[in-house]
Amino acid sequence: MLQEIGFNGGVPITEEFFAENIAGKHNDDIAAFLFPDDIQWGLKFTDDKETMFRRLAKEQLEPVSGIYKVKKWIEDRGLKRAAVTNAPRPNAELMISRLGLSDFFEAVILGSECDHAKPHPEPYLKALEILNVSKDHTFVFEDSVSGIKAGVAAGMPVVGLTTRNSERSLMEAKPTFLIKNYDDPKLWAALEELDKKSGTSTDAA
Template identity: 60%
Template sequence: MSIDAPIDESLSSVVEYDEISCEMCLQLNASLSFIAPLEAVLFDIDGTLCDSDPLHYYAFRDMLQEIGFNDGTPIDEEFFIDNISGKHNEELCSVLLPDWEFEKAMQFMVDKEALFRRLAAEQLEPISGLNNVCKWVEDLGLKRAAVTNAPKSNAELLISMLKLQDFFEVIVLAEECARPKPFPDPYLKALDALKVSPNHTFVFEDSVSGIKAANGAGMPAVGMATRNPEQMLRDAGASLVIKDYNDPKLWENLQEMLLQKLPL
């Protein structure tokens, strides 16, 4: 399901993205140690549940080349990571097509997303270990939501292909929020919908904008280094960076929380 209820004003005042304190930043960057007890886990979708970034890269590369972007030279993965990954389509209009009328630029993005969905329908794979972490969340009875900057059609396709329709209690789309990631609005909306505190919730994210959004909403983020460099995710504020859901670092943290009854 997707939600369109207004954000609880008391919750939205927990942390403002533009005014997050240095003290809070340091706390979030240090560890996940202040979560106790754990109530919920939030997930980004692209690059976090599934290795979809290469498909977005291929779609952008081919379509930008078709319109003569960069003098017709195909963009490389470094350009994609630095300028495209994790950004909302409205922002990408100004980043990639600043001289185009907005309506024309948005139609380009719509066409690109259609190409992405065709590629995803043929090639999409879950991040290794995803089923294990989903089972862990379910076994503990934790609340969970998917929170994404992706268009609704993309989110629905990916969640369906991953067979997670019954796993998520809530799906929050940035297009239903006042502001997308890197602002905290989508994550604040998820917290409000699940009726949980940011002090008892953490986030899985693979992008700089997503990590900043999670931190801005008062939650630590586990960075998924599926494609983006580990140091980039750490610099963005990730409390822990893992390669996939089988990473021993993740399970050491989770096991410590359960066995010692300590914060994650």
């Protein structure tokens, strides 16, 4: 879409540009960064982007490998869980529904419905409040730099997923560790350690 409107002289943006300036960020921030001279027009552009995303997601959305295995692990232990996202509500609800997770999440917290979106910790702090859990017994899965920063700033251990962004950029946000997907042996070793800590209640956001 940027190429169509002649952004950057019509030269396609790079994966690195996307990861650094767009991925995981709230549309208000994206619009202000891409179109500082006309933010209102930029917001219309990002709205159109989301419409296109939803159309493509209906056809192409695929679950990250191992997600249903983790889902079962969480459900078997009766953990509370929330989805915390900078995505617009129609996108979040579409993706959650398409992945069969509508009954899984007890709450969906949107950056746009907080005073501050990620990378600010507020969306995760709101999730803790809604679930009525302590940050000391909670962990986060995140796949963006802004998301990892938000979880870390909220005081929780964050497992970073390298599904889109580079390991280098994700590590700079200080996750506890990185995994390639939910089948990663590093994740299951960590979950096994959690299981060994008997009497400890843990929740996932």
